[in-house]
Amino acid sequence: MGFEEVYVTPWEAEAFVDYDKLIKIFGSKPLTEREVELLKSITGELHLMIRRRVFYSHRDFDRFLEAYKMGVKCALYTGRGPSGHTHLGHILPWIFTKWLQDKMGLEIFFQMTDDEKFWHGEGGSLEDYNRLAYENILDLAALGLDPAKTHVIIDSEDIPFLYPIAVKVAKKITFSIQRAAFGFTDSTNIGMIFYPVLQISVAFLPSDIYGERVEVLIPAGIDQDPYWRIARDIAPSLGYPKPTQIHNKLLPGLGLGGKMSSSKPETAIYTTDPPELAMQKIMKAFTGGQPTAELQKKLGGNPDTCPVFKMFEMLFEDDDKRLEERYHLCRSGALLCGECKAELAKRVAQFLKEHQARRRAAESTINKYLARHKFSIAKSNKSRVANITKSLINSV
Numbered sequence: 001m002g003f004e005e006v007y008v009t010p011w012e013a014e015a016f017v018d019y020d021k022l023i024k025i026f027g028s029k030p031l032t033e034r035e036v037e038l039l040k041s042i043t044g045e046l047h048l049m050i051r052r053r054v055f056y057s058h059r060d061f062d063r064f065l066e067a068y069k070m071g072v073k074c075a076l077y078t079g080r081g082p083s084g085h086t087h088l089g090h091i092l093p094w095i096f097t098k099w100l101q102d103k104m105g106l107e108i109f110f111q112m113t114d115d116e117k118f119w120h121g122e123g124g125s126l127e128d129y130n131r132l133a134y135e136n137i138l139d140l141a142a143l144g145l146d147p148a149k150t151h152v153i154i155d156s157e158d159i160p161f162l163y164p165i166a167v168k169v170a171k172k173i174t175f176s177i178q179r180a181a182f183g184f185t186d187s188t189n190i191g192m193i194f195y196p197v198l199q200i201s202v203a204f205l206p207s208d209i210y211g212e213r214v215e216v217l218i219p220a221g222i223d224q225d226p227y228w229r230i231a232r233d234i235a236p237s238l239g240y241p242k243p244t245q246i247h248n249k250l251l252p253g254l255g256l257g258g259k260m261s262s263s264k265p266e267t268a269i270y271t272t273d274p275p276e277l278a279m280q281k282i283m284k285a286f287t288g289g290q291p292t293a294e295l296q297k298k299l300g301g302n303p304d305t306c307p308v309f310k311m312f313e314m315l316f317e318d319d320d321k322r323l324e325e326r327y328h329l330c331r332s333g334a335l336l337c338g339e340c341k342a343e344l345a346k347r348v349a350q351f352l353k354e355h356q357a358r359r360r361a362a363e364s365t366i367n368k369y370l371a372r373h374k375f376s377i378a379k380s381n382k383s384r385v386a387n388i389t390k391s392l393i394n395s396v
């Protein structure tokens, strides 16, 4: 795979990309009826993100589901690079991950990469990103992730969990592999060059913690896929099962092109935005509509390239029939962008009001999510390295 061909990387992505082409470049598989039916046989119903193929691509999702059905120990893994407040694009995969947690009773390992964001050089100090990691946990709590079954690892503080795995992972990865997968150059700082080792290591952590082969499913945006290609290549030689993935499409920002991204705050809706501000951002959004109401009535709009429609489709309209109606009303010109935006603004404002109340209520629960309060280092790694470290600590 040539890096030049890839227009989606973990740090930069368009939103209206050709997702079918991306699958071919990345070498993952489209989600088909077969996997969907298998999922339904476990969950009984299907999340809108599956029905509408917001989650649309996978690697061995079927193998994961079959293992689950056979009673093999399974876990979920996802994460966040806490570069600022959380926006609606970030919570999209977490909503689905929570749904899987509820339906399948699974534990979630959740990585907060304050180190990645510091190395990536978005201007803040390590302490700033560390603080944001804790702040972002409020969103996990507000979305209802189960604190007893959700284990957050904050890289800069919880590295003892990961380091014994990272040491082994690092030995398997050459600089040329890293460069090809991530587009690193001679001027990339070596923190960033090392960082993928840490994101990969969490995929193997559940097996070390439980002392058995744990099948891991990673629900995350397709932009994170380069990590998993490497993780899957090296897993067998380290004695771990290949981590499996299910990939989501990227929620567009409210501007012209581009995914919803922290680097374009005016086109992103943050979970901390006052509802009135979010409504204003939506009312100013770029749409798939015509320049005037007259033209819209005559020619109709294009919901396929409209970030406002995508917000309904990917997050805010659960009813398939009503979504389809909205699609056709837009296409026919009967629905004007102003009305459509106003309706979305109302729904988003309501969501934010409730979410923010849940965030406030969750402030005292942050500790319950931290892996360090639930697993001891010795239990997380049966290797001599970890045990020696533990006994040294005990003797101090």
Ligand code: TYM
Pocket (backbone or CB within 6 Å): 010, 077, 078, 079, 080, 081, 082, 088, 089, 090, 091, 092, 093, 111, 112, 113, 116, 199, 202, 218, 219, 220, 221, 222, 223, 224, 248, 249, 250, 251, 252, 259, 260, 261
């Ligand atoms: P981060 O913080 O960039 O993104 C967190 C999660 O949100 C997804 N995402 C989006 N999904 C839909 N629409 C968007 N506009 C959008 N923008 C971001 C990302 O794909 C991701 O799933 N390096 C990672 C942190 C990480 C991680 C992981 C992520 C560590 N371990 C395991 C996923 C799985 C990062 O900076 O994510």
